[in-house]
Amino acid sequence: MAHKMAHKMDRLLFGDNQFFGINHMSEEKARAGAMRFQKTQAIVDVLDVALAEGVRTFMCTTHDRILEIVEIMKANPAKYADFIFYPGMPYAHKYANAVTEDGYLGTLKRFLPQEGLFDAAVRGGMSIANKDVEGLITLLVDAEMKMFEGVNAPVVFLQNVVVDLLLGLKFKDAFRIFADHVRKRYNAEPGFITMNLPLLLRALEAQGVENPIVCANMNKIGFRMSGGWDAYVAAIDAYPCRVIAMSIYASGAIPPAEAIAWVAEQPQIESMVFGASSRGNIRNTVELVKAADARRAIAA
Amino acid sequence: MVRVGVVGMGKMGLSHLAVINAHAGVEVAGICDSAKYVLDVLGKYTGLATFTDYEVMLKSVELDAVLIATPSAMHGPMVRAALDRGLHVFCEKPFCLDPDEGAALADLAKSKGLICQVGYHNRFIGAFREVKRLVDTGAIGRVTHVLAEAYGAVVTKPKGSSWRTQRAQGGGCLYDYAAHPINLVTWLFGAPATVAGAALVPVFSAETDDQVYGTLRYDGGLTAQVSVDWTDTSVRKMTTRLTLWGTAGRLYADRQEIQLFLRDDVGALPDGYTAGWNTRYTTELSDPVDFYLRGEEYSAQIDGWIAAIGGGALENDFASAVETDRTLAMFIDNDGAVEANFRAPAPAAAKTGMIGKLMGRR
Structure with missing residues (x-):
């Protein structure tokens, strides 16, 4: 299959944990974040600051509130013409809670498109009857992608809880089904977030997903890099892929300048994702990355 | 293998x-x-x-x-x-x-x-392991009181019937949620002598409890307050916390961090800690695992079990789980009024x- 030209990722991507009460270091900080970003406009204000500083790619979950952000941006097309979403799906909490309440089939019914689309009915119905996950996976992707209609979403990620669950189960075909569907239906690149990069890269190759975009913890202290730094580098060398580093500060354990200087020097890393809530921190991060990349360019 | x-x-x-x-x-x-x-x-x-x-x-x-x-x-x-x-x-x-x-x-x-x-x-979470080490080595002196908490948004409206909604089948906040912080307390101090003031409160559930409150009393004077609520929609996911007061300091822990306050006038301080406030985060308290899903602790407990089968030390053995079960039963016994509502006549097998x-x- 002929793919479109590979999407060029920005060096620096903006994450969304800070907006939704997620902080891997402190529950108090997480709560403070949830309070500060209770109103969606507060999130958009920070995204505006990021955009002004040249950070225009927003890597976000399919949290319900993202839809509100999308709506605000669609209402201001000129202002957000260059803005890019990298959706990451699913927002696992809503499914986990539903499974406990309704069981697996009940959950599927709840989240599959409800509009009575003939296509959805056929895909869903056939899938359930044949115990064939292709129709289910593609329907769930479509349900999650609905909120991104009309905005630029050139890379679509599968979130780490699902990726890593499938990896542990050694579940066949699912990554390929996701990748093919994202390419065909959304003309986008598939991405995979993981806490187990070496395992993931082997599984993606086994399923025939070529040169995948992957996002994993990459930080100087090796925090949540399952198997360790050497195993990560060896896997990246062995299996061609495009790497986005996340958790570059290791939840705040590494000072920003030191963290970024180190990440920027790693030739395996194409992009990095970071979260920040203030203009000062966003600008500081942008400047640190520019300076580190400049040093690397001179050294080369 | x-x-x-x-x-x-x-x-x-x-x-x-x-x-x-x-x-x-x-x-x-x-x-x-x-x-x-x-x-x-x-x-x-x-x-x-x-x-x-x-x-x-x-x-x-x-x-x-x-x-x-x-x-x-x-x-x-x-x-x-x-x-x-x-x-x-x-x-x-x-x-x-x-x-x-x-x-x-x-x-x-x-x-x-x-x-x-x-x-x-929870016994495989780095922060709680550090709590265990600090308490066992006497870092905060003689522990006089514990606050053991857990909050989450599990039951936020009435639900259809399943095993999870029935006390007799093991459903409810006591068995499913409160068991975790109570197990941490029994890890540190064993089973209590008595449970007093137990309140197993239904909020949305018809056949089991949604909130668990009560006091564990130990011989020697230690008390532990349990406060657990799984109808709390303000938290994103289950939040389990311990706070311990001792004659030489105060220690707080959740899965992300510990905050330890140490008095400066009661003798030797634990290695790596200073008098006054100390904070340590999960990044330094967690040991890496070979495979990660949802948290290091889930892999660490399985790794621990497999290693124990191979001859290593065992954590959370059946006998220690029975201590927790006995403590849960003490809550039910102490909470007579609610018990009458939920102890279903038919045993599980029926x-x-x-x-x-x-x-x-x-």
């Missing part, structure tokens, strides 16, 4: 299956659930051998061990069947709804030399006709 059968393909069972299936020292020899649909999908896409009947799985595949993640009321008979066959057991929490049954199984496991663990994963609903998963 340890050959393991996994029974119960609910949320916890699937998560355990992924973790143990990724373990380099384990071969998953069979998976079991009464829900045929889920099982068939898993069989088709993972290639694992599937069984809808636990006994059939035990008879037809060569196993060294089983991992049991079924509804709590089924733990007892399933654990016994495994022990009778000489298999090591990992069982989800709570262990047994009847502490005497649990104690008998703990004795049986011990007499057979089998390595048996219960899934209290309901197994609803096999699809009951036999499967947690």
